[in-house]
Amino acid sequence: MSKKNDSLGKTIFVVVALCLVCSIIVSGAAIGLKPTQKKNAALDMQRNVLAAAGILEPGMDAAQVYNERVESMVVSLKDYTEVEDKDPTTFDNRKAASDPETSTDVPRSEDIASIGSREDITQIYIIRNQETNQPETVVLHIRGYGLWGTMYGLLALSADDMNTVKGLNFYEHGETPGLGGEITNPKWVQKWIGKKIYGDDGKVKIELVKGGASEDATYKVDALSGATLTSNGVEHLFQYWMGPNGYKPLLDKMREGALING
Structure with missing residues (x-):
């Protein structure tokens, strides 16, 4: 009996010791890989910014182009x-939005994009012309709820008027492939380029329409076929982020030269 107990005790000891060793190895690997993970995440965001601005090309050294042409600021x-x-190199928009010290709860009556809280500080990107160093494009973080979860994206606007869309990149979402997931389809994204956000009265006029928008429709973009809730989510996030509680006051100041001509 005692031999059986000794054998069981040894087995338990070996199992526990093995678990502890494996835990130490996994923890050590996680800590050791953290700097690499942060570096890869930063590079991924750089690529997303360039893609939104329409200047990311296959085989391009994204980090080099980003460092040469993009000015980032909080x-x-x-x-x-x-x-x-x-x-700006370590700033995290999502953390800012979830931290009570750097965010503001959005009242339900105003929360058309279902974001819950809006960051009080945010990161923007200014892309400059390679030859003149003049600002060409401003890239902004946008987000809003679709059918299954939050859609995270970047919106590129012309620096000339802070109104004309130059690109759109939803880099993270949980929408249904082939339906709402078409927000990443280059053909659909292309339809946004050249559209205007604001009307002459300064109010947000961009909208998604069913049945197809004509190419010369200044403020209209085709809704996604079979994805009404995703389309509504995209329209709502534009209405919020481009409105008075989002980026509009900032864009108004930048139109006057603030921040962008530094």
Whole structure:
């Protein structure tokens, strides 16, 4: 009997020891890989920014092009000035949106994009002309709820008027492949280019329409076939983020030269 107990005890000891060793190895690997993971995440976002602006090409050294042409800064959505004590290279929009100290709860009556809280500080990207160094494009973070979850994207606007769409890149979402997932289809994304966000009265006029929008429709984009809720989600996030509680006051200031001509 005692031999059986000794054998069982040894087995338990070996199992526990093996679990501890494996835990230490996994933890060590996670810690050791963290810098690499952060670096890859940063590079991935750089590629997303370039894609949104329409300048990402196959085989391109994205990091080099980003460093040469893109100026990133953290700005306040409360007073629309640069937040100089935040490092753009390490800033995380999602953390800012979830941190009570750097975000504001959105009242349900105003939360048409179903974001819950809006970050008070956000990261923007200014892409400059290679020859003149003049600003060409401004890229903004946008997000909103679709059918299955939050759609995260980047919107590129012309720096000339802060109104004309130059590109759109939904880089993360959980929408249904072949339906709502078509928000990443290059053919659909292409339909946004050249569209206007604001009307002459300064209000958001861009909308998604069923049945097809004509190519010369300034403020209309085709809705996604068979994906009404996703289409509604995209329209709603544009209405929120381009509106007075989102980027509109910031864009108004940038139109006057603030931030962008530094």
